[in-house]
Amino acid sequence: MRLSVESMLFFYKRKSFLPAGRRIDRKGQEKMEIREIIDLIKRTKPLVDNRERAGHIKVKGPADYVTQVDTDIQRFLAEELGRRFPDIQFLGEEEGLHEMSGDIYWILDPIDGTTNLIHDFQHSVVSLGLYEKGEITLGVVYDPFREDVYYAKKGEGSFLNGEPIHVSDAGTLRETIIAIGTSPYDRELAEENFQRIKRVFDKSQDIRRTGSAALDLAYVACGRTGGFFEPRLSPWDFAAGMLLVTEAGGQVTDFAGGPLDLLKRGSVVATNGRVHGELLREAAGK
Numbered sequence: 001m002r003l004s005v006e007s008m009l010f011f012y013k014r015k016s017f018l019p020a021g022r023r024i025d026r027k028g029q030e031k032m033e034i035r036e037i038i039d040l041i042k043r044t045k046p047l048v049d050n051r052e053r054a055g056h057i058k059v060k061g062p063a064d065y066v067t068q069v070d071t072d073i074q075r076f077l078a079e080e081l082g083r084r085f086p087d088i089q090f091l092g093e094e095e096g097l098h099e100m101s102g103d104i105y106w107i108l109d110p111i112d113g114t115t116n117l118i119h120d121f122q123h124s125v126v127s128l129g130l131y132e133k134g135e136i137t138l139g140v141v142y143d144p145f146r147e148d149v150y151y152a153k154k155g156e157g158s159f160l161n162g163e164p165i166h167v168s169d170a171g172t173l174r175e176t177i178i179a180i181g182t183s184p185y186d187r188e189l190a191e192e193n194f195q196r197i198k199r200v201f202d203k204s205q206d207i208r209r210t211g212s213a214a215l216d217l218a219y220v221a222c223g224r225t226g227g228f229f230e231p232r233l234s235p236w237d238f239a240a241g242m243l244l245v246t247e248a249g250g251q252v253t254d255f256a257g258g259p260l261d262l263l264k265r266g267s268v269v270a271t272n273g274r275v276h277g278e279l280l281r282e283a284a285g286k
């Protein structure tokens with residue numbers, strides 16, 4: 001689901017009422033218990049499973065939807081994260097922009113794969129990243145349909161359900177499959193995008209399309225695919241997933257091979273690192 005960063009980020013902040021030791025800053029980030037964050041995110045499963053609420057749909061544009069499940073999850077996590085970590089601001093997809101200050105934010109996509117959810121095509125995830133001073137330092141991607149939790153903290157590796165994960169060891173596109181995104185909200189890109197998809201299809205074993213960028217990035221991180229690319233993703237689409245990939249030994253860049261701007265929309269290429277140059281050449285013409 002895509003809403004412009006300028007119009008759809010929102011500021012969520014409460015006055016502190018927790019002990020100072022519970023606050024998170026660069027010096028004391030180790031005090032955050034990632035288990036607490038994971039347990040909180042897993043509490044969204046009953047909301048995801050509510051098919052009646054998934055049928056309450058607001059149309060934003062071509063293939064661009066918000067369901068009541070999206071807003072229910074965002075409200076729940078905004079309130080719970082605000083209560084536990086009141087000094088951290090909150091960037092979520094389903095509200096408007098307010099003036100922001102500071103340098104630490106939660107970045108949330110309450111449902112990445114909303115169109116999938118509407119059709120009960122069970123490839124939708126909850127994605128939460130922690131942005132601090134220009135980098136993502138924590139990421140969690142929760143797949144409620146398989147009860148899979150992918151998570152990473154900067155410098156500590158990536159994990160799936162408590163077990164370490166690593167990117168694939170494929171050395172060429174011919175040795176792996178590549179996940180693709182079709183940028184369905186930007187239909188004017190279709191001709192160019194499908195040309196690049198065909199080039200990658202011709203060079204790789206095959207391509208895959210889940211309809212959830214966060215899930216695609218998680219699959220790169222655990223070695224199921226060798227890479228993923230999609231133009232014009234929003235920060236909530238890639239924030240958590242990009243940390244999963246890099247902490248699993250992979251590489252994430254924009255289509256020019258440079259670093260992503262974590263607070264703007266951009267094109268994303270993620271790989272195991274070994275096929276990055278080849279995928280950039282085929283997908284981005286580099």
